[in-house]
Amino acid sequence: MNNIYLLMALTLLASISPLLTFAYLWQIKEWRIDRLKEHIRAEGFFRQFFGLIRPALLVIFIPLAFTNMREWHLHILIILSILSCVQIMMHRQPKPVWTMKALSLVLGSIFITIAISASIILYSGNLNLLAILPYVQTITLVISWMLFFPMDRLLKIQILKKASKIRGMHPNLTVVGITGSAGKTTTKELLKHLLSDKNMMATPEHTNSEIGVARWIKSTLSKNETPEILIVEMGAYRPKEIAKLCYIAKPTIGVLTTIGKQHLALFGSQEALCNAKAELIESLPESGHAYINVDNELCNSVKNRTKGALTTIGTGGHSDLEAYEIEETGTGINFRVSNMFYKVPIHGTHNVTNVLLAIAVAKDLGMDEHEIARKLLSFKVPSRTFYVSVKKGVTVLNDTHNASPSSFRAAIAWAHNQNAEEKILITNGLMELGQLQDSIHTKLGSMASDKFSRVIFLSKRNAKNFQKGFNKPVEIYNKEIKSVPEKSLLVCIGRMSNKTINSILPK
Numbered sequence: 001m002n003n004i005y006l007l008m009a010l011t012l013l014a015s016i017s018p019l020l021t022f023a024y025l026w027q028i029k030e031w032r033i034d035r036l037k038e039h040i041r042a043e044g045f046f047r048q049f050f051g052l053i054r055p056a057l058l059v060i061f062i063p064l065a066f067t068n069m070r071e072w073h074l075h076i077l078i079i080l081s082i083l084s085c086v087q088i089m090m091h092r093q094p095k096p097v098w099t100m101k102a103l104s105l106v107l108g109s110i111f112i113t114i115a116i117s118a119s120i121i122l123y124s125g126n127l128n129l130l131a132i133l134p135y136v137q138t139i140t141l142v143i144s145w146m147l148f149f150p151m152d153r154l155l156k157i158q159i160l161k162k163a164s165k166i167r168g169m170h171p172n173l174t175v176v177g178i179t180g181s182a183g184k185t186t187t188k189e190l191l192k193h194l195l196s197d198k199n200m201m202a203t204p205e206h207t208n209s210e211i212g213v214a215r216w217i218k219s220t221l222s223k224n225e226t227p228e229i230l231i232v233e234m235g236a237y238r239p240k241e242i243a244k245l246c247y248i249a250k251p252t253i254g255v256l257t258t259i260g261k262q263h264l265a266l267f268g269s270q271e272a273l274c275n276a277k278a279e280l281i282e283s284l285p286e287s288g289h290a291y292i293n294v295d296n297e298l299c300n301s302v303k304n305r306t307k308g309a310l311t312t313i314g315t316g317g318h319s320d321l322e323a324y325e326i327e328e329t330g331t332g333i334n335f336r337v338s339n340m341f342y343k344v345p346i347h348g349t350h351n352v353t354n355v356l357l358a359i360a361v362a363k364d365l366g367m368d369e370h371e372i373a374r375k376l377l378s379f380k381v382p383s384r385t386f387y388v389s390v391k392k393g394v395t396v397l398n399d400t401h402n403a404s405p406s407s408f409r410a411a412i413a414w415a416h417n418q419n420a421e422e423k424i425l426i427t428n429g430l431m432e433l434g435q436l437q438d439s440i441h442t443k444l445g446s447m448a449s450d451k452f453s454r455v456i457f458l459s460k461r462n463a464k465n466f467q468k469g470f471n472k473p474v475e476i477y478n479k480e481i482k483s484v485p486e487k488s489l490l491v492c493i494g495r496m497s498n499k500t501i502n503s504i505l506p507k
Contacts, residue, residue, distance in 0.1 A: 288306070343376070420489035427458070
């Protein structure tokens with residue numbers, strides 16, 4: 001009996017690391033099968049979930065099953081258990097944020113692993129099958145997700161209905177919905193800063209999905225003192241998802257920042273993506289007001305879909321609110337609107353349209369342009385959204401919150417205008433671009449070719465296509481990678497941790 005418990009414990013311990021790694025990755029993809037499938041398609045399956053050491057062990061030990069070596073499964077389980085313990089103790093083990101859903105799914109997967117290992121021990125004559133369980137944690141977690149799915153779906157529907165009902169109990173509430181392929185978070189933070197003296201609340205960081213917004217609205221509007229203005233960031237990966245967000249939040253003001261190619265693989269086509277972003281302005285009531293960046297061609301193409309008032313912003317001389325004399329300095333951007341000059345401590349001239357959208361909404365919500373100009377002087381950029389800082393003598397541009405093709409191009413253009421002894425780009429590339437994945441990276445490489453002396457990629461898959469356009473070798477990140485020198489410029493684009501960035505700064 002003791003041997004049975006020992007084998008089950010070893011099997012479970014050997015399975016913990018791959019289970020947590022997969023749960024971490026899937027949570028980043030918001031527990032969505034479509035986003036997970038696209039990630040696997042773009043990045044590959046094997047190394048993402050198994051690494052190199054674990055498959056190598058299997059290659060070594062499986063042939064031993066055909067020799068006279070007894071209990072080879074025990075040897076591999078012990079080694080895998082040690083690997084799990086080492087990764088956890090050295091704090092190198094990726095793991096999900098322990099939300100109720102993450103905890104439920106991981107515990108469900110553990111229960112399935114225990115049940116299968118017990119069945120193998122008690123009813124199968126082949127204990128070598130235990131050594132396979134750590135390698136199929138992707139399957140056990142998917143089974144756990146499938147078992148929880150009906151309950152999760154029911155709870156989600158109830159939360160959405162409840163949030164919509166609570167929102168409907170506040171008919172005089174002003175709700176500003178903000179969507180777009182890029183610039184959503186920046187525009188939300190700008191408007192939040194401008195309206196900070198009013199009775200206002202805005203969705204917190206990483207809250208722009210149906211369930212996240214629904215829970216936030218439920219919590220916010222259930223308090224004794226409710227705000228008069230809500231600012232809601234709205235993200236989507238499929239058609240009708242912004243429409244669902246609008247069903248919950250019932251926006252009276254809609255802001256469309258830009259329409260590009262972000263998540264094109266999930267939408268299926270540029271037309272479907274365009275229609276999805278337009279769901280926000282289509283949902284506005286006749287008394288509502290849409291604010292649209294018409295510098296963006298696709299935004300301009302949907303501007304007449306709103307039933308209410310329309311304000312266009314831009315920099316090309318064809319909009320209601322126009323920026324002129326745009327200039328970037330070492331501390332931010334300056335520009336003029338009519339007779340008013342604005343100085344904003346935010347980098348990248350592509351952000352001018354985001355600032356204009358915030359100005360336009362703030363003016364219509366009662367703010368004086370002088371007050372707006374004064375407030376903008378004290379704006380602080382979110383830490384991972386085109387955020388510029390100096391670390392160990394290196395100027396670092398951190399745009400790792402949620403990069404898109406347009407923000408990638410903007411970062412390259414910004415870097416071109418900076419003075420630095422050496423310019424280095426580090427990136428994980430872009431995801432969920434579908435059939436355009438390869439061509440977009442090649443074009444970005446071509447754009448970056450005369451602007452950076454070094455390019456470091458965290459992903460081999462995207463590095464290959466970027467290098468075609470860059471026309472020079474690119475480096476693949478590893479622990480021994482050469483640090484960037486002082487007085488250099490380091491541009492960080494796409495999902496990566498601060499630990500990764502800090503690892504290549506001067507020692």
